[in-house]
Each structure stands twice: as structure tokens, then as C-alpha cells.
Amino acid sequence: AKAVHDAAKALKGEITGKVRVGTSSDPGFxxxxxxxxxxIKRHPLLHVELHQEVTGAAFAKVLDGELDASFYYGDLDHPAIDRLWLRASTYRVAAPATWSDRVLNASWNELALQPWIITPSISSHYKLIRTLFDKHGIEPSEMIEADQESVIANLVVSGVGISLIREDLALEKEASGVMCLREDVRVESTLWFIYPLARKDDPVILTLLTVLRDIWMLPVQ
Incomplete structure (x- = not known):
């Protein structure tokens, strides 16, 4: 009976099928x-598959059709990709709380002597931290790679090294006494929802965009 009911709804023009959406390592944010x-409530016949991806990999998969759309952090300018702005985000230079004496008032050359925790080069987080290094003309002597920002935050708290941490998370950790933050650096980024420009009028993509605009209370463009 359910199959007949679903088929009837599909014939009425309701959105059906499957859509593959890339997500990040922080579903709450x-x-x-x-x-x-x-x-699900609005379009029960449209099955959404979620795929957790590093930012750069998500972009590549949207571009080549492996993903239909994705959440995406960072700068974006590609003629084949369209996007919906969701929110701005700020990153802070964070270190273990026990390192405050050697980090908070240190010069950038002194900071370069400390271990830094970075993500793989395909990640937007890597691009943010690389821009920071280039701006201050430093190249840390020791860099430790971690594949997710949640892992990076844990490593900073555990005393492994310094990194860029999203400000909302960093302030929570600072308030709990396990992380210290430099006051002189704030690195800005952006959260987007990206999809192929060629599919900007696709009913499935339009459905996703409508849901996102409602959730984030964004104006209709």
C-alpha cells in the first residue's frame, strides 16, 4: 500500500529520487x-545520502558529478560551480593552556619554533593556515597532520601543538581552561552550499536550496 501511495505522490509532481550531499566533520556547525x-518532512520521496568529505575533495566530487551538492568552507570561484552563502566563520590561533607563557606574547619567529597541527593540503583549513604562515613570513620547523578539525582541537588541548581553531569552539575551550588564544589574529572564512551551475534550475537542487534558506533564514535571491 505504501508503494502505491508513494507512486501516486510521485505522479503528482513531488520530488523523488536520490541526492548525494557532502558534509563536513562538524555536523552541528x-x-x-x-x-x-x-x-525528510517536506520531501519524503527524496532520499538524501550524506557523505563526509574534506573540503577540497567535496569540491572535486561536485565538479565531476560524484556528489550532487556539498557544504563547503573557504574561498570559491569556479565558472562551473554555483553557491549559496550560509554563514561567516572566524578562526583563532590556539595553543594548549599550559603553553600560554611561550605563545601569547611570542613573536611569529618564536611561534615558528613550536609544533603546528595542520590538515591535508586539499583542505580549506590548510589554505587558511598556509596564508597565515605566508603573511608572517614563517615556516614552522615541525608540522603534524590531522585529517579533521575536531581531531586538531583535541590535539591542541592534549598539548601536541598550535593550530587554527574555529572561534566558537576555541572560546569554549578557553573558558574551560584547556586552551589559550592569541588576541592579535582572527582569520575569516565562509561556509557555502555548492552545486553545479548547470543544475541551478534542477528541481532537486532548488528543493535543497529552499530548505537551507528556510533553516538559515536567508533571503530568496
Whole structure:
């Protein structure tokens, strides 16, 4: 009976099928739970597959069609990709709380002597931290790679090294006494929802964009 009911709804023009959406390692920040819950309630015949991806990999997969759309951090300018702005985000230079004496008032040359925790080069986080190094003319003597920002935050708290941490997370850790933050650096980034420009009028993509605009209370463009 359910199959007949679903078929009838599909014939009425309701959105059906499957859509593959890339997500990040922090589902709370991108509000993926609200997104999926609202999507299911409004369009129960459209099955959303979530794929956690590093930012650069997500971009490449949207470009080549492996993903239909994705959440994406960082700068973006590609003629084949369209985007919806979701929110701005700020990153802070963070270190273990026990390192405050050697980090908070240190010169950038002194900071370069400390271990830094970075993500793989395909990640937007890597680009942010690389821009910071280039701006101050430093190249840390020791860099430790971690594949997710949540892992980086844990490593900083554990005393492994310094890194860029998203400000909302960094302030929580600072308030709990496990992380210290430099006051002189704030690095800005952006959270987007990206999809192929060629599919900007695709009913499935338009459905996702409508849900996101409602969740984030964004104006219709």
C-alpha cells in the first residue's frame, strides 16, 4: 500500500529520487541535522545520502558529478560551480593552556619554533593556515597532520601543538581552561552550499536550496 501511495505522490509532481550531499566533520556547525530533518518532512520521496568529505575533495566530487551538492568552507570561484552563502566563520590561533607563557606574547619567529597541527593540503583549513604562515613570513620547523578539525582541537588541548581553531569552539575551550588564544589574529572564512551551475534550475537542487534558506533564514535571491 505504501508503494502505491508513494507512486501516486510521485505522479503528482513531488520530488523523488536520490541526492548525494557532502558534509563536513562538524555536523552541528553546518546544521546538517536540521537540514536532513526538514528535507525528510517536506520531501519524503527524496532520499538524501550524506557523505563526509574534506573540503577540497567535496569540491572535486561536485565538479565531476560524484556528489550532487556539498557544504563547503573557504574561498570559491569556479565558472562551473554555483553557491549559496550560509554563514561567516572566524578562526583563532590556539595553543594548549599550559603553553600560554611561550605563545601569547611570542613573536611569529618564536611561534615558528613550536609544533603546528595542520590538515591535508586539499583542505580549506590548510589554505587558511598556509596564508597565515605566508603573511608572517614563517615556516614552522615541525608540522603534524590531522585529517579533521575536531581531531586538531583535541590535539591542541592534549598539548601536541598550535593550530587554527574555529572561534566558537576555541572560546569554549578557553573558558574551560584547556586552551589559550592569541588576541592579535582572527582569520575569516565562509561556509557555502555548492552545486553545479548547470543544475541551478534542477528541481532537486532548488528543493535543497529552499530548505537551507528556510533553516538559515536567508533571503530568496
Amino acid at each position: 553546518i546544521r546538517v541535522g536540521e537540514f536532513l530533518n526538514t528535507q
